[in-house]
Amino acid sequence: MGQNAADAEQSAHLRKRIRSWQRAALPGSGTGTAHGKVILLGEHAVVYGAPALALPVPSLGCRARVACRFPGEGRVVGFRMVQLPPGVPSGPFLPPPHITEGPIPEGLHMVVSALLRRAELQVLPGVDILLESGVPPARGLGSSAACARAVTHALDDLLGLQLSSEAVFECVQSSETAVHGQASGIDALATGSRRPVLLAGGHVSTPAVGADGWIVVVDSGSGASTKEAVAMLRDSFAAHPGSRERFLDHSTALTLAGLRSMAGGRLAELGRRLTDCHQLLAGLGLTTERTDSLVDAALTGGALGAKMSGGGLGGCVIALAATEPEADALAALLLREHGVRCWTTRLVREAEHAGT
Ligand code: MEV
Numbered sequence: 001m002g003q004n005a006a007d008a009e010q011s012a013h014l015r016k017r018i019r020s021w022q023r024a025a026l027p028g029s030g031t032g033t034a035h036g037k038v039i040l041l042g043e044h045a046v047v048y049g050a051p052a053l054a055l056p057v058p059s060l061g062c063r064a065r066v067a068c069r070f071p072g073e074g075r076v077v078g079f080r081m082v083q084l085p086p087g088v089p090s091g092p093f094l095p096p097p098h099i100t101e102g103p104i105p106e107g108l109h110m111v112v113s114a115l116l117r118r119a120e121l122q123v124l125p126g127v128d129i130l131l132e133s134g135v136p137p138a139r140g141l142g143s144s145a146a147c148a149r150a151v152t153h154a155l156d157d158l159l160g161l162q163l164s165s166e167a168v169f170e171c172v173q174s175s176e177t178a179v180h181g182q183a184s185g186i187d188a189l190a191t192g193s194r195r196p197v198l199l200a201g202g203h204v205s206t207p208a209v210g211a212d213g214w215i216v217v218v219d220s221g222s223g224a225s226t227k228e229a230v231a232m233l234r235d236s237f238a239a240h241p242g243s244r245e246r247f248l249d250h251s252t253a254l255t256l257a258g259l260r261s262m263a264g265g266r267l268a269e270l271g272r273r274l275t276d277c278h279q280l281l282a283g284l285g286l287t288t289e290r291t292d293s294l295v296d297a298a299l300t301g302g303a304l305g306a307k308m309s310g311g312g313l314g315g316c317v318i319a320l321a322a323t324e325p326e327a328d329a330l331a332a333l334l335l336r337e338h339g340v341r342c343w344t345t346r347l348v349r350e351a352e353h354a355g356t
Contacts (some may be wrong), residue, residue, distance in 0.1 A: 082133070
């Protein structure tokens with residue numbers, strides 16, 4: 001055997017040994033979860049540092065499963081996304097899930113590359129990703145952040161990185177910035193929190209909630225990307241000097257008033273701030289005929305307040321109810337008369353916390 005052949009055989013042998021070591025060292029697969037969110041007050045203004053309040057929607061779940069593939073050299077060798085009918089388990093009489101197979105979205109690709117680099121492996125595996133999401137996309141429910149968060153946790157599990165909550169946030173936020181262009185971080189935070197999230201000037205805390213309440217989340221049936229809505233507003237502010245400051249002042253006043261009402265358990269007052277916030281966002285062209293009419297229908301149906309939520313230009317409307325039976329009755333009415341999908345999430349009474 002010549003020297004070259006001997007070297008090739010030795011390096012092949014070495015690669016094989018490293019591969020088996022990698023297989024033994026890595027658990028082979030990892031799982032991660034996250035969930036949807038709604039914005040109660042302060043969307044868009046939060047992009048410019050003003051306060052905003054978000055609420056998790058745990059019933060809209062997202063799960064990622066990742067597996068190592070050898071050889072892979074750090075590439076995403078497989079990506080499948082299963083969009084589940086939200087809030088319900090799959091079954092024979094339900095619409096089939098929508099399955100996307102193919103290239104991984106850019107934001108998620110960044111997450112995979114960053115975490116593989118962080119793992120400092122001698123031989124990089126390929127990564128196969130299966131995402132199962134019950135968070136409807138383009139409805140202002142935090143779908144992109146929930147997917148990025150679930151993939152981050154799954155890779156953390158796979159690679160044994162033991163990421164801190166700050167490192168997880170950084171990963172999700174870098175993906176969000178790639179997807180939205182300009183992202184405040186509130187979606188990245190709320191899709192991993194079990195409590196309401198207050199983000200103000202880059203500072204995160206858990207606001208006080210003085211009374212239990214219920215939020216009905218109503219899908220308007222159409223939506224646009226948050227990137228589009230954020231860019232539309234940025235262009236409009238640039239074209240109308242002073243409009244940005246007026247919007248931020250008004251939004252801040254509403255959010256702070258809403259926080260005081262929520263802390264004091266005055267839900268009717270909080271509801272009025274939600275409706276005021278809808279009017280403010282409507283004045284900027286962020287609502288549609290459909291979201292405006294769903295807000296009217298919710299208010300006529302007895303909601304304490306109602307508004308668009310998230311990026312807007314379609315998406316979801318949220319409505320506040322004081323009790324679970326009231327929320328159920330509201331959801332039933334909206335479903336019967338407007339044919340919309342509804343989910344509910346809770347506002348749980350609790351004291352203020354410094355962090356989430
Ligand atoms: C999207 O859920 C909320 C926006 O304010 C964008 C952001 O905060 O990144 C529209």
